[in-house]
Amino acid sequence: MNPRNAFYAQSGGVTAVINASACGVIETARKHRRRIGRVYAGRNGIIGALLEDLIDTGKESPTAIRALRHTPAGAFGSCRYKLKGVDQNRAEYERLIEVFQAHDIGYFFYNGGGDSADTCLKISQLGGQLGYPIIAVHVPKTVDNDLPITDCCPGFGSVAKYIAVSTREATLDVASMAKTSTKVFVLEVMGRHAGWIAAAGGLASDKDLELPIVILFPEVPFDPARFLGRVEECVRKYGYCSVVVSEGVKGADGKFLSDQGLRDAFGHAQLGGVAPVIAALIKQQLKLKYHWAVADYLQRAARHVASKTDAEQAYAVGRAAVELALQGRNAVMPAIVRVSNRPYRWKIGVAELERVANHEKMMPRDFITDDGFGITPKCRAYLAPLIRGEDYPPYQDGLPKYVRLKNAPVKKRLTSGFVLK
Amino acid sequence: MNPRNAFYAQSGGVTAVINASACGVIETARKHRRRIGRVYAGRNGIIGALLEDLIDTGKESPTAIRALRHTPAGAFGSCRYKLKGVDQNRAEYERLIEVFQAHDIGYFFYNGGGDSADTCLKISQLGGQLGYPIIAVHVPKTVDNDLPITDCCPGFGSVAKYIAVSTREATLDVASMAKTSTKVFVLEVMGRHAGWIAAAGGLASDKDLELPIVILFPEVPFDPARFLGRVEECVRKYGYCSVVVSEGVKGADGKFLSDQGLRDAFGHAQLGGVAPVIAALIKQQLKLKYHWAVADYLQRAARHVASKTDAEQAYAVGRAAVELALQGRNAVMPAIVRVSNRPYRWKIGVAELERVANHEKMMPRDFITDDGFGITPKCRAYLAPLIRGEDYPPYQDGLPKYVRLKNAPVKKRLTSGFVLK
Numbered sequence: 001m002n003p004r005n006a007f008y009a010q011s012g013g014v015t016a017v018i019n020a021s022a023c024g025v026i027e028t029a030r031k032h033r034r035r036i037g038r039v040y041a042g043r044n045g046i047i048g049a050l051l052e053d054l055i056d057t058g059k060e061s062p063t064a065i066r067a068l069r070h071t072p073a074g075a076f077g078s079c080r081y082k083l084k085g086v087d088q089n090r091a092e093y094e095r096l097i098e099v100f101q102a103h104d105i106g107y108f109f110y111n112g113g114g115d116s117a118d119t120c121l122k123i124s125q126l127g128g129q130l131g132y133p134i135i136a137v138h139v140p141k142t143v144d145n146d147l148p149i150t151d152c153c154p155g156f157g158s159v160a161k162y163i164a165v166s167t168r169e170a171t172l173d174v175a176s177m178a179k180t181s182t183k184v185f186v187l188e189v190m191g192r193h194a195g196w197i198a199a200a201g202g203l204a205s206d207k208d209l210e211l212p213i214v215i216l217f218p219e220v221p222f223d224p225a226r227f228l229g230r231v232e233e234c235v236r237k238y239g240y241c242s243v244v245v246s247e248g249v250k251g252a253d254g255k256f257l258s259d260q261g262l263r264d265a266f267g268h269a270q271l272g273g274v275a276p277v278i279a280a281l282i283k284q285q286l287k288l289k290y291h292w293a294v295a296d297y298l299q300r301a302a303r304h305v306a307s308k309t310d311a312e313q314a315y316a317v318g319r320a321a322v323e324l325a326l327q328g329r330n331a332v333m334p335a336i337v338r339v340s341n342r343p344y345r346w347k348i349g350v351a352e353l354e355r356v357a358n359h360e361k362m363m364p365r366d367f368i369t370d371d372g373f374g375i376t377p378k379c380r381a382y383l384a385p386l387i388r389g390e391d392y393p394p395y396q397d398g399l400p401k402y403v404r405l406k407n408a409p410v411k412k413r414l415t416s417g418f419v420l421k
Numbered sequence: 422m423n424p425r426n427a428f429y430a431q432s433g434g435v436t437a438v439i440n441a442s443a444c445g446v447i448e449t450a451r452k453h454r455r456r457i458g459r460v461y462a463g464r465n466g467i468i469g470a471l472l473e474d475l476i477d478t479g480k481e482s483p484t485a486i487r488a489l490r491h492t493p494a495g496a497f498g499s500c501r502y503k504l505k506g507v508d509q510n511r512a513e514y515e516r517l518i519e520v521f522q523a524h525d526i527g528y529f530f531y532n533g534g535g536d537s538a539d540t541c542l543k544i545s546q547l548g549g550q551l552g553y554p555i556i557a558v559h560v561p562k563t564v565d566n567d568l569p570i571t572d573c574c575p576g577f578g579s580v581a582k583y584i585a586v587s588t589r590e591a592t593l594d595v596a597s598m599a600k601t602s603t604k605v606f607v608l609e610v611m612g613r614h615a616g617w618i619a620a621a622g623g624l625a626s627d628k629d630l631e632l633p634i635v636i637l638f639p640e641v642p643f644d645p646a647r648f649l650g651r652v653e654e655c656v657r658k659y660g661y662c663s664v665v666v667s668e669g670v671k672g673a674d675g676k677f678l679s680d681q682g683l684r685d686a687f688g689h690a691q692l693g694g695v696a697p698v699i700a701a702l703i704k705q706q707l708k709l710k711y712h713w714a715v716a717d718y719l720q721r722a723a724r725h726v727a728s729k730t731d732a733e734q735a736y737a738v739g740r741a742a743v744e745l746a747l748q749g750r751n752a753v754m755p756a757i758v759r760v761s762n763r764p765y766r767w768k769i770g771v772a773e774l775e776r777v778a779n780h781e782k783m784m785p786r787d788f789i790t791d792d793g794f795g796i797t798p799k800c801r802a803y804l805a806p807l808i809r810g811e812d813y814p815p816y817q818d819g820l821p822k823y824v825r826l827k828n829a830p831v832k833k834r835l836t837s838g839f840v841l842k
Contacts, residue, residue: 010597013598014594014597014598016590044600044601045600045601047600047601071593072590072593072594073590073593073594073596073597074597074598075597077596077597077599077600078597078598078600079598079600079601079602080598080601080602081601161819164819164820165725165820165821166719166722166723168820168821168823169437169493169494169718169719169722169723169724169725169821169823170717170718170719170722172492172493172494172722172823173435173493173494173718173721173722174718175494175498176431176435176494176495176496176498176499177434177435177495177499177501178498179465179466179468179498179499179500180465180466180468180500180501180502181500181501185717185718187719203819203820204820206818206820208817208822209823209825273697273713273715275715276694276697291717291718292694292715292717293714293715293716293717293718293719294694294696294713294714294715295714295719296591296606296712296713296714297590297591297594297595297606297712297714298587298590298591298608298714298716298719300594301587301590301591301593301594302587302590303590304586304590304726305725305726307819309819384818384819387819387820388818388819389819390813390816390819392811392813395811396629397627397805397809398582398585398624398728398730398805398808398809398810398811399585399586399589399624399625399627399808400586400589400590401629402589402590402593402630404630
């Protein structure tokens with residue numbers, strides 16, 4: 001059997017370790033040259049396939065591919081582009097087949113979250129529906145940690161570590177300042193639907209270093225009076241506190257607090273962020289001095305403080321995806337299976353994409369304390385191993401030495417173009 | 422001569438390495454027990470002296486004191502409290518003398534920025550004016566890097582490293598997303614008066630990894646049209662860009678952009694941050710998708726990514742302060758002297774406090790490019806060595822193992838209290 005080529009693409013919001021998965025895919029494929037010919041990457045995700053804008057990863061040295069393991073963000077470019085159903089936009093699927101056929105692509109690896117799992121599932125069904133043989137394997141990635149079946153999602157552990165470390169550091173800072181100045185520090189973190197990332201703020205405090213941290217989860221409707229009561233209580237007891245607030249926190253009316261209608265001096269709507277809203281409330285109601293930060297991209301790009309567990313798992317799912325494809329497994333996703341908590345042990349299992357696509361995994365209610373402001377021991381036991389271990393990138397002149405690939409284009413074979421919808 | 426005791430206090434905004442200076446002071450004093458008896462720290466800075474609320478650092482183990490070297494923020498508490506002139510509030514100085522006398526304090530070490538240097542100078546003059554023999558040495562610290570004479574200020578190098586690393590990481594992130602989503606990333610950094618920290622964002626891009634970064638300095642009046650033109654140009658050329666904006670950027674009217682009068686839905690003034698203002702401008706005028714972050718305390722507390730150069734200098738000024746005091750040098754500050762750039766070599770010199778107090782060192786104009794949006798090679802040559810070297814704290818279970826001291830109080834010897842103004 002002649003080797004067939006592979007297509008790999010990155011999708012949705014990028015992470016500190018998505019390139020580690022790319023590294024796992026490419027290095028593993030390179031070990032099976034008799035089965036997998038070339039690995040082509042989509043430039044800017046699936047758009048690269050639709051536009052026949054492919055990158056020949058074969059032009060990259062082993063050293064460059066290895067450096068992906070410690071380089072954050074998406075080395076081939078990502079995209080936010082959701083394929084419609086085959087019924088709704090058959091042209092897109094026909095185009096994909098056309099491009100795959102032109103480049104003899106027999107393996108499709110899609111590295112993303114829930115939406116991408118759905119795309120990958122649709123591609124996996126192409127074989128039957130359009131008569132083109134292809135094996136599609138999803139490579140899990142999302143800082144939101146909301147994919148089902150897998151115990152955790154590569155990308156999440158490193159964000160969680162960043163938030164835990166940063167919350168610890170900033171809380172020590174506000175503790176130092178509290179006597180005469182700032183008493184409350186507010187940190188806004190990602191997580192529009194689920195509070196996994198906010199929960200990681202709770203790890204900043206532990207038995208060796210107790211710190212007063214109030215968490216606002218998107219799962220718990222915001223109650224200003226109860227929240228302010230808790231902050232006041234912390235400040236009375238400790239002199240200070242930190243608030244870790246998820247961007248997805250909603251009021252009792254179900255609206256995002258961040259969308260509460262800020263206007264600038266000219267009356268223009270101002271895209272808020274929820275941290276300043278919380279900070280203003282603290283100032284107005286409690287008359288306490290505050291500082292606030294919005295971590296935004298810094299949290300998900302922070303490869304410099306990545307979790308070793310996370311980086312290893314990200315690599316492992318990339319490698320496993322190729323191994324599954326070589327076993328002929330279609331429409332699956334390598335999943336992380338937690339074998340034990342103490343010591344933490346994990347292995348790679350297999351999830352059927354049918355069971356992954358379009359299901360969000362929310363925080364279990366028993367991960368949040370009864371008062372709604374903290375994490376339970378059960379949540380801590382779940383989160384703790386995911387941030388464990390350091391995996392520093394190499395540095396040069398004081399800066400992490402991240403790789404930029406050549407990203408050489410593959411010569412086009414089709415004369416037809418394609419217009420993105 | 423009987424040994425006399427020493428007083429050490431932390432003042433103003435804390436940093437990732439101010440405790441390294443404390444470590445330098447205490448470890449060095451412990452080596453000279455025949456000259457320096459006990460080292461008392463002020464709980465919450467100079468307030469601890471006024472209230473006779475002293476901490477006996479002698480109760481801390483050598484291991485705990487050593488751990489200060491890698492622990493961020495102010496281990497003894499800091500304060501924002503500026504002593505008035507001796508003429509204006511003689512009672513404060515008399516109280517300090519009373520407390521120092523009661524505890525036989527002959528050495529005063531004050532760890533802070535410009536205001537604190539002024540306080541330290543005043544204390545140094547007490548000997549003559551109030552007939553109490555004391556040697557006062559200032560230990561430089563400020564993330565703002567605005568102290569004169571010293572080549573740089575401990576605390577700055579680590580913030581600069583954090584901003585350079587974070588800007589590099591987030592810019593790789595936005596580069597990945599730009600094809601279909603976010604094209605501009607805005608990062609707000611500290612520096613109300615001088616653009617030293619914003620300048621560090623420029624280090625994110627270098628010859629090995631060129632990245633489009635637009636810097637907004639407080640030294641350059643904000644010109645919306647020119648700024649938007651530059652962003653548009655970057656996005657046209659690269660597809661994306663990052664903006665590093667100093668919190669201190671002002672409009673042509675001399676007002677802070679962050680004070681442009683945001684109101685919430687109820688008409689309450691909203692303390693802004695400048696990043697959302699810049700982001701809104703980009704959205705309204707260029708119709709580009711953006712993300713924004715405000716680093717706030719995260720930047721100055723980020724011991725996890727401290728600069729080794731900075732940590733070493735912070736320790737060295739603490740040690741030198743004690744050595745200067747033992748040499749009988751009053752009213753001085755150890756200063757960092759740059760001996761050469763390549764290789765970077767530095768040594769400790771001595772600055773007279775008269776020449777330090779109440780002088781701010783601004784960015785030289787030739788550190789900013791003519792267009793006002795970038796750093797010159799001269800600025801890069803200055804900044805580069807300051808972020809060099811990594812100095813990781815020890816980790817346990819995925820989190821930095823920062824020390825919390827016992828901070829045991831020294832028994833009060835005075836019956837009188839003191840009311841802070």
